[in-house]
Amino acid sequence: MVPKGFHPRSTKSQAADSPSEVELLRLIRHRAEGFKSPGLRLGIGDDCAILRPRPDEEIVVTTDLSLEGRHFRLDMHPPESVGHRTLARGLSDLAAMGARPLAAFLSLAVPPELTRNPRGRKTSHKSQNKSWTTRFYDGLFKLAAAHKTPLAGGDLAQFPQVVADIMLVGAVRRGKALLRNRARPGDLLYVTGSLGGSAAGLRRLEALAGKKIPASLEAFVKPHLWPEPRIAQGQWLARHGTATAAMDLSDGPSIDLARLCEESGVHAEIDAAALPVYSSAGFGATLEEALHGGEDYELLFTAPAERKLPRSIAGVPITQIGRIVRKSANRPPVTLLTTAGIIPLEPQGWQHFS
Amino acid sequence: MVPKGFHPRSTKSQAADSPSEVELLRLIRHRAEGFKSPGLRLGIGDDCAILRPRPDEEIVVTTDLSLEGRHFRLDMHPPESVGHRTLARGLSDLAAMGARPLAAFLSLAVPPELTRNPRGRKTSHKSQNKSWTTRFYDGLFKLAAAHKTPLAGGDLAQFPQVVADIMLVGAVRRGKALLRNRARPGDLLYVTGSLGGSAAGLRRLEALAGKKIPASLEAFVKPHLWPEPRIAQGQWLARHGTATAAMDLSDGPSIDLARLCEESGVHAEIDAAALPVYSSAGFGATLEEALHGGEDYELLFTAPAERKLPRSIAGVPITQIGRIVRKSANRPPVTLLTTAGIIPLEPQGWQHFS
Numbered sequence: 039m040v041p042k043g044f045h046p047r048s049t050k051s052q053a054a055d056s057p058s059e060v061e062l063l064r065l066i067r068h069r070a071e072g073f074k075s076p077g078l079r080l081g082i083g084d085d086c087a088i089l090r091p092r093p094d095e096e097i098v099v100t101t102d103l104s105l106e107g108r109h110f111r112l113d114m115h116p117p118e119s120v121g122h123r124t125l126a127r128g129l130s131d132l133a134a135m136g137a138r139p140l141a142a143f144l145s146l147a148v149p150p151e152l153t154r155n156p157r158g159r160k161t162s163h164k165s166q167n168k169s170w171t172t173r174f175y176d177g178l179f180k181l182a183a184a185h186k187t188p189l190a191g192g193d194l195a196q197f198p199q200v201v202a203d204i205m206l207v208g209a210v211r212r213g214k215a216l217l218r219n220r221a222r223p224g225d226l227l228y229v230t231g232s233l234g235g236s237a238a239g240l241r242r243l244e245a246l247a248g249k250k251i252p253a254s255l256e257a258f259v260k261p262h263l264w265p266e267p268r269i270a271q272g273q274w275l276a277r278h279g280t281a282t283a284a285m286d287l288s289d290g291p292s293i294d295l296a297r298l299c300e301e302s303g304v305h306a307e308i309d310a311a312a313l314p315v316y317s318s319a320g321f322g323a324t325l326e327e328a329l330h331g332g333e334d335y336e337l338l339f340t341a342p343a344e345r346k347l348p349r350s351i352a353g354v355p356i357t358q359i360g361r362i363v364r365k366s367a368n369r370p371p372v373t374l375l376t377t378a379g380i381i382p383l384e385p386q387g388w389q390h391f392s
Numbered sequence: 393m394v395p396k397g398f399h400p401r402s403t404k405s406q407a408a409d410s411p412s413e414v415e416l417l418r419l420i421r422h423r424a425e426g427f428k429s430p431g432l433r434l435g436i437g438d439d440c441a442i443l444r445p446r447p448d449e450e451i452v453v454t455t456d457l458s459l460e461g462r463h464f465r466l467d468m469h470p471p472e473s474v475g476h477r478t479l480a481r482g483l484s485d486l487a488a489m490g491a492r493p494l495a496a497f498l499s500l501a502v503p504p505e506l507t508r509n510p511r512g513r514k515t516s517h518k519s520q521n522k523s524w525t526t527r528f529y530d531g532l533f534k535l536a537a538a539h540k541t542p543l544a545g546g547d548l549a550q551f552p553q554v555v556a557d558i559m560l561v562g563a564v565r566r567g568k569a570l571l572r573n574r575a576r577p578g579d580l581l582y583v584t585g586s587l588g589g590s591a592a593g594l595r596r597l598e599a600l601a602g603k604k605i606p607a608s609l610e611a612f613v614k615p616h617l618w619p620e621p622r623i624a625q626g627q628w629l630a631r632h633g634t635a636t637a638a639m640d641l642s643d644g645p646s647i648d649l650a651r652l653c654e655e656s657g658v659h660a661e662i663d664a665a666a667l668p669v670y671s672s673a674g675f676g677a678t679l680e681e682a683l684h685g686g687e688d689y690e691l692l693f694t695a696p697a698e699r700k701l702p703r704s705i706a707g708v709p710i711t712q713i714g715r716i717v718r719k720s721a722n723r724p725p726v727t728l729l730t731t732a733g734i735i736p737l738e739p740q741g742w743q744h745f746s
Contacts, residue, residue, distance in 0.1 A: 084571055085486075085639055086560075086562070089452075098440035099440055099545065101557070103557075105501060145455050145499075191453065192455055193455055197553075203557040205453075206440075219437075
């Protein structure tokens, strides 16, 4: 019996499934079922999962594609990191709404050889005896457990390249979701954590060209390989009614802030000197990486100037990086205040590997 | 400004987007926004969509991958049909739970050339002047409108092959969802509509080898190209408390009924002579296609023997095809009663194109 939710109809007939594939599906269902959640009434095993939000809640939903060669590279990212990052992208969208996760759904297409255990290799690394796909799920399940998020369904198929589509369903008190269209002139602009760490880490990984990450760099590349979605911080902002607008930084402030301004009908200024540029153990990100890097998955939010913000929320620093101003035809949507003067901040964004 | 929900972060930087791609994203958002729904509080444009079920409802969620070369072929399926079938697969899972659709989400990865309008072609067919992607959305939006299902988000990315991942969110009265694990010995077994039409249509399309479908065959291949998810029928069954168990026929009765039996802990018998084998205009499906075909997206359900069923629900015939019996170690899970005697019905299922 192949569990529905992860079922072989996308691949081929049940009769033709290889034992390892059926076994993989069983393992996924078994691992998913090991995690109980009050909001999940029915997980993998039927035509749909059934989620039960509280009566005073509404539902938020997001989907994100992660594509081999674009969002990750098999020769650069450990499989556990790919699983972690896939889920982190979706959780980060929930965080940006101030929602609590109800359930995750994963559609995964993989080449058949990535579902097989490596053979004929003697190694002391336990992870080396697992298939790429199992290690992908290891990374995903670990982050899911940290955020009490059950895997409630999805799809698994064979395909020439890896495609992972993550869907997250969350719940938030009715009318309390953080939106990106409510920023008002006079609001101050904040970010959680630090900026540019993901892009700076990626630069280091590219320089390694597939070679093993030396221990001295492991901490530095952490924001790239293991980004932490700001679920607790988003929920805090929604619960306290602190933020007027919020979004997550997936493409970097230069693109994402322009989107927030567009949706809110406002303009914004960033103080270059105020940006919390990532650094770790003597290495650092550049200002360009902080502004245009992307994939930091920090929260960008606005709050009224009179509102006093804590220095940190659930252990993550909060930094004021600028302010919202009235929209004006005479100036670009986002400007950067530097020691050399005021310059327009053009959306440059994130090239991934393309 | 690129709408979030369909945003270019999966493809490349905003600055690098081609005008046609940005235009495509705008058009999708515009078309999606043209469709208002009371259950959808916020659609494309923020980090997440916001759905508002009624306080007495729970949420059902399903995802389904549709892969080029596996679920459809570019040389065989019109783009509108691929869009229709992608959405139909998800809607059919909602139907199997007895749910009403709240919203759909689509992650679509396509080769860049499929987003461009064909150039240098003079043709009288208006559809020939649209890109493959636009025609895909035409088919998807048309079926979505027929089932009052707003497109509330998703993702769009460039990729060497077409990958479409559809996610459907529906709502159903608390505790009223149709499950597949509640069939009991003595229940009778029913299907909606007819069986084998999709497989028989596919066989004809394969024989055409990419040539235009002749008018005489258009009606015959309809169940394959334009399957109709049984949303109204599923809701009727849930509302009237008729069915003890239900699921949709995506892989064919031989696989799907075995799944229902496994989840319910029962066995089943099918009467071969009772099967509503598809026929149209003098052509017909075979018994094998009806039993093992799949992609018919009809509902398979059980009801107590004393329960009187109507001959049709919302215009679709209901046929009793067998019965649920007690599990026994002496017999296979599903048997077929034929004029030649009782034979085991082995799960053979659906080979798609693999």
